[in-house]
Amino acid sequence: MKTKRLFTLFTTLIAFTAFGQNVITVDNSVGANAQYSDLQSAIDNASSGDTIYIHASELSYGNATIDKQLKLVGYGHSNTIKNTYLGSIILEDNASGSEFTGLYVLSGIDCQNSVTVINDLVFENCRFYALSFGSSFYAGCNNVLVKGCVVPSISGFATNMIITNNVLTRVYIDENYQSVTIRNNFFFHPSSGSPNCIINYSSANGSITAQNNIFYYTSASSSVAINVAGVIYEYCLSYTPNGTYEIMNGSNNLDNVNPLFVNVINNQYEADIDDFHLQAGSPAIGAGVNGFDIGLYDGSAFEFNNFGFTPGIPTVTITAITEQVAPGDNVEVTIQSNSN
Template sequence: MKPKQLLTLLTILTTFIGYAQNTITVDNNLGVVEVPNLIYANLQDAIDAAVNGDTLYIQPSATSYGDAILNKQLSFIGRSHSENNKISYVDNIEIYPNASGSIFSGLYFTDKIYFTDENTVNNLIFKNNYINWIDFDFTTGGINNFILTGNVVNILGAPSSITSPIQNGVITNNIFLDDIYIFYPETVTIKNNIFFCYTSQILITNESGNNTELVIENSIILKLNANSGDVSANDNIQFTNCLTYSPNGDIFNVLAGSGNLSNINPQFVNVTDNVFDAYNDDYHLQAGSPAIGAGTDGEDIGLYNSSGYLFNMLGITYGLPSVNITNITQTVQEGEPLQVTIQASSN
């Protein structure tokens, strides 16, 4: 992808965040009182009440907000995808072309994000989410301008029986736990991700059906389980300045491509033998790591590179406002004022 394309896509994020017209709170916790156009317990009701450009704050809850259909441009902001007792769960969300320009951040999608309309959806941003599956079911439509950054993703795309048409996509600084399928590799940037081989091989597939190469840059592929498989990559996939490693001493096959570091410890600050441990894993590189400066253009290999993007293991949305009561009068006489000290901040 040309640098100009990448800059244009990243500019979308700034443009859309500043576009919100109104804010609506979605909260299904016990005791919450609904207020039309302000507070809803049901996610679909909130979507139906919103207008293009609105922001929906999805409050943490032990109960999922279920399924929803999205046919307008909205921003969805959850608290986190992995912070204890502060997770915003959504099951399925079906996205239609009128939802072009929507943003999703800080959410835990337990099932699918999927697209079934035959028209193109434009300008979608997924950031700081845990996503079970982004499932594409287009035959004539697709996604144009797609940013996937800072997420934990099980599956991206689907096999060739269901095309996976992403055009002008930026897929960076994510953790992938399972397979990915890419249909238009010539317009997709995939770099600075971590791919896990955990219980089986990880499948990385170029679905283009032509001779266009899919290039994966500056990424780390880990085999954390002694019974894991290897990387299964079909033809026309090139790994550039990537690193493979297994803490168990298993040996990866040599990756196709150039500048790769095979079977070398990246020297993370800390990594457990779990597939993803939000509280105990730390994928920053220690001083002296062979991955430092070993990427393309002298960048670091792995989640954290010169872009300055800060991968958040808990999936907390940066800049989310919060209010804390720091002091309150314990008792007051009838008719006397109650004194409360409130501190506002953003994470």
């Protein structure tokens, strides 16, 4: 007797090997035949420029510390069966040029580079508890891209940072407001603590401009505060179905207007049911800067993926398998694939 199971296979593509010198595989599942079962061991033995594929697992891979250029590629962050879970990631000196995709980092990522600036970081299709680019005690980061991620909080000292196509709650800008781009994101408005989605701690020196973002709060029953010193909104949209948003500081905004999503119900991220695409007739279509749409999907080649699947790496799902097989008979398997 075979028990019918639904499980997912993680398939890698040769195209990604161009990133680095070697491709290293890690899988902590029982009986797996990857090169490593422990992620930190794989990192310690990797060379600068290597790519590490981290298979989906029901178990967390624990905490990781990185002090070299690596690309970490996971399966995804919000699949109903398995994901690539990590506890935390600490980036130290010499981690410049590192990339991260398809990971669920439960305790977030923290830059703790004490000597040299970390340059050229890419975070794509990941889910973090928080993403911190250090504090005044560290050297900071430069040239940072955060794209297609789900993250409640982004903070720290970073220059030339682009935050785009993400599901967010708050962004804290400590310094260098003039070199930070916040565009085409979806903000679940915070329901506790500070009421503001974007906070500029350098407001005495100047303002940061946020463009093409949607601010959404399903639980409001009265006026929702969004304005804060040093933040200007342009071509943004706010909406709460049960209350009102205060008028955003800035220009060409849509204040308290229903964006007409395909499906967003609650004030929290739910990958299985949320659909942030805009319905036909949405006021956000073509209402952004230069006629682009407001919200997650700006018409570019990049598409936000609810589950954090890495573009170019297909997911293969066995949806049916013969339950009983006589000796010598064939096992019939039905496979469904997605090219992502």
